[in-house]
Amino acid sequence: MTMIEVKDLSKVYGSGETKVIALDSVNLTIEQGQFVAVMGPSGCGKSTLLHLIGGLDRPTTGTVTVEGKDISKMSDTTLTELRRRKMGFIFQFYNLIPVLDAVENTALPLILDGVKPETARIKAKEWLTRNKLEDRGSHRPDELSGGQQQRVAISRAMVADPVIVLADEPTGNLDSRSGDEIASVLRKIVSDWGRTVLMVTHDPRIAAYADRIIFLKDGRIVDDALLSGDNGDNAKRLKEKVEAL
Amino acid sequence: MSVRHALLGLLAQQPRYGYELCAGFTALAGGRENWDVKPAQIYTTLSRMTDSGLVTLANGKNDNSLEKPLYSITLVGMEELMNWFRDSVLEEPHQDAFYLKLMLSLELDEVDAVRLIQIQRTALFQELHRITELRQSLDPQQQLAQILLMDKAVMHLEADVRWLDMIESRLEEVQHQPPPKPYLRPRGRPPSQ
Numbered sequence: 465m466t467m468i469e470v471k472d473l474s475k476v477y478g479s480g481e482t483k484v485i486a487l488d489s490v491n492l493t494i495e496q497g498q499f500v501a502v503m504g505p506s507g508c509g510k511s512t513l514l515h516l517i518g519g520l521d522r523p524t525t526g527t528v529t530v531e532g533k534d535i536s537k538m539s540d541t542t543l544t545e546l547r548r549r550k551m552g553f554i555f556q557f558y559n560l561i562p563v564l565d566a567v568e569n570t571a572l573p574l575i576l577d578g579v580k581p582e583t584a585r586i587k588a589k590e591w592l593t594r595n596k597l598e599d600r601g602s603h604r605p606d607e608l609s610g611g612q613q614q615r616v617a618i619s620r621a622m623v624a625d626p627v628i629v630l631a632d633e634p635t636g637n638l639d640s641r642s643g644d645e646i647a648s649v650l651r652k653i654v655s656d657w658g659r660t661v662l663m664v665t666h667d668p669r670i671a672a673y674a675d676r677i678i679f680l681k682d683g684r685i686v687d688d689a690l691l692s693g694d695n696g697d698n699a700k701r702l703k704e705k706v707e708a709l
Numbered sequence: 710m711s712v713r714h715a716l717l718g719l720l721a722q723q724p725r726y727g728y729e730l731c732a733g734f735t736a737l738a739g740g741r742e743n744w745d746v747k748p749a750q751i752y753t754t755l756s757r758m759t760d761s762g763l764v765t766l767a768n769g770k771n772d773n774s775l776e777k778p779l780y781s782i783t784l785v786g787m788e789e790l791m792n793w794f795r796d797s798v799l800e801e802p803h804q805d806a807f808y809l810k811l812m813l814s815l816e817l818d819e820v821d822a823v824r825l826i827q828i829q830r831t832a833l834f835q836e837l838h839r840i841t842e843l844r845q846s847l848d849p850q851q852q853l854a855q856i857l858l859m860d861k862a863v864m865h866l867e868a869d870v871r872w873l874d875m876i877e878s879r880l881e882e883v884q885h886q887p888p889p890k891p892y893l894r895p896r897g898r899p900p901s902q
Contacts, residue, residue: 505878648845668870669863672837679827689831691838 466532467628467660468494468517473526474683475512486512488683489526494662496627499654501671502664504680510664511632513680517662518551518630519543531627548577552621552629556636558613560605560620566592567601570619577624584623591619595649611642618649622659629653631663635670647673712746713754717763717782717790724767724781727752739858755780763789811876812888822880830873837866 470492477484487509494500502510515521517528519535527536530550535543560569570588575581592601595615605613614634621629631650635643651673653659665671672691679687712734719725719733731748738744758764763786767779782790807829814820844859876883 505874651845668834668837668867669841672834672841672863672866674838677834679830687827687831689834691835692842 469529501674552626554631556633558617720782
């Protein structure tokens with residue numbers, strides 16, 4: 465099933481001489497249950513692509529369709545609703561609330577959505593347990609390591625059962641060992657819990673956890689590589705590329 | 710060379726039979742999928758080392774005996790092994806087949822260097838993905854040695870990917886430079902004045 469479809473998507477900032485084309489007619493289809501990494505040099509448009517797919521920004525032209533619904537034409541209210549119910553966001557900086565403990569931080573999106581605090585806490589603890597933080601529930605962010613804080617942030621992103629998880633440099637602020645931990649949590653979100661993950665990263669070892677890598681350059685997709693799945697399939701794709709030489 | 714010294718290392722622990730040495734080497738090298746050395750090669754190496762006096766047969770050499778040969782290390786073998794430990798190991802990452810391919814592609818109109826880099830990068834990422842999955846499937850409480858070996862593979866692949874990125878970003882520059890050319894020495898008798 466197609467989860468995300470991007471058609472002729474462009475984003476232009478500014479106009480006239482200061483005009484910057486961040487994305488240039490990008491086409492992309494992402495299936496449900498795929499773990500996709502987006503790579504490319506800084507300024508290539510990878511974060512812009514993520515923000516447009518997440519409805520955090522509006523395209524200049526083109527469309528973004530999520531589960532068959534065109535989000536580029538939605539009203540702000542409908543879009544906010546969709547983001548809250550269908551999407552989970554993970555950023556480089558964990559954006560946890562310092563005065564709340566891990567359970568409260570994780571439960572927050574549900575409570576803001578009107579879920580009873582007790583129910584929200586139970587769901588929050590479930591996700592913290594899945595992310596191996598069951599004994600850290602009452603710790604506040606400043607009592608947790610960077611990797612643990614990011615796992616709280618992932619739990620918070622997952623608590624409302626989103627179908628899509630969007631991660632923007634989720635390991636950018638971590639050492640390589642904690643980075644591996646976070647990448648394997650994202651891997652599990654796809655492999656064990658069947659969600660779709662789109663992750664922007666500049667780190668090859670983190671991108672290697674994904675099933676597919678999209679390479680962007682100057683706002684365009686320059687390459688699209690499948691890493692896993694049927695090896696025969698991969699060989700075929702490679703062969704096609706070789707023949708295109 | 711390493712196979713020979715690894716066998717000496719295993720024999721320095723205790724005398725062993727040939728099949729033990731095959732299994733011992735495979736385990737040490739991180740499994741057959743990581744470093745596939747055929748038993749035939751191990752036995753050839755053992756017989757060469759026996760001939761040169763590094764290894765001896767602990768249960769006597771008798772071609773008619775049904776008993777399997779039990780190998781043990783000699784004093785000369787021990788000395789050879791210690792020399793090996795004293796030496797450092799330098800690999801040769803600069804003898805690179807992809808580099809040759811890329812350099813030749815710069816001179817051939819039929820081949821697109823950018824595409825060459827993309828194909829290589831995809832292959833590296835597929836390998837990186839495979840190693841990452843393999844590494845994830847190992848148990849850090851039981852298989853730390855193998856994990857460290859996989860880490861090395863990951864780091865090398867990562868470096869190769871970064872190197873490709875660097876080439877790609879400077880491809881135009883290098884395309885405008887002539888690739889390394891051989892210096893041809895004039896042959897034959899110098900032309901007469």
